[in-house]
Amino acid sequence: MTNVPQRFIGRLSLESAVGTSLSDTRIRLLEQIGELGSISQAAKAVPLSYKAAWDAVDAMNNMAPQPLVVRVTGGRQGGGTQLTDYGRSIVAMYRALEIEYQLALDRLSARLGEVGAADVQEFQSLMHRLSMKTSARNQFSGPITGLRDGGVDYEVRLRLDAQSELIAVITKSSAENLGLAIGKEVFAFIKSSSVLLSTDRELQLTARNQLWGEIVEIQAGSVNDQVSLLLPSGRSVTSVVTHGSCETLGLAVGQQACALFKASSVILAVYD
Structure with a gap:
């Protein structure tokens, strides 16, 4: 046959x-x-x-x-x-x-x-x-514009666009395994639960990543709300905050807000 x-x-x-x-x-x-x-x-x-x-x-x-x-x-x-x-x-x-x-x-x-x-x-x-x-709600990509060896860790700067960049801190062994180098294209992932929100431009925080944008959507839940910010470049950042915090901040569609997250909350990945 x-x-x-x-x-x-x-x-x-x-x-x-x-x-x-x-x-x-x-x-x-x-x-x-x-x-x-x-x-x-x-x-x-x-x-x-x-x-x-x-x-x-x-x-x-x-x-x-x-x-x-x-x-x-x-x-x-x-x-x-x-x-x-x-x-x-x-x-x-x-x-x-x-x-x-x-x-x-x-x-x-x-x-x-x-x-x-x-x-x-x-x-x-x-x-x-x-x-x-990946379950990470926030996903970005861009070239590496800065690498700083901190001994046991590496600070990695990732250029998103002309206005925005991300900073990640990863272990030195992870940086070596990923083969990171200036100009290399990498992917960055940040869980929405790791993103904090603020509307106060005078507020001083230790979070290395601070991205300002306009609130374009709020999905209300019984406990948590999902808030999406549109950045000037057209990219977006999503945060999950408690419903009470959303009300306390008075968040509303059309309002300017800042997405804040620590450099250690950024996960990097590459495609070889």
């Missing part, structure tokens, strides 16, 4: 500075935002929950060198969301790569009979192990 080569149907996922996972779902979300001008309508069309859609947009904007999606105000509908020129170029590039990717998979399928089944299974297992997901 002749073995019929198996055909692989690919779902392209790009791991780069554009994002931790620029997938077909996220691209379809961008396409729908460009067509509908509304993230709520785009989320329904994909389909995704409204929260999942905003989380995806925030992740892409934070990882990209410039925003893919921006909020717009005014007009008959009172505002909405809009795909930027950069966002449209990313969508077009992804779709072009997708075509080439499927052609490559078809060529691989044609040669599958030359490869043992055990080898294919090992390859699939490796792909699963290499897939990385």
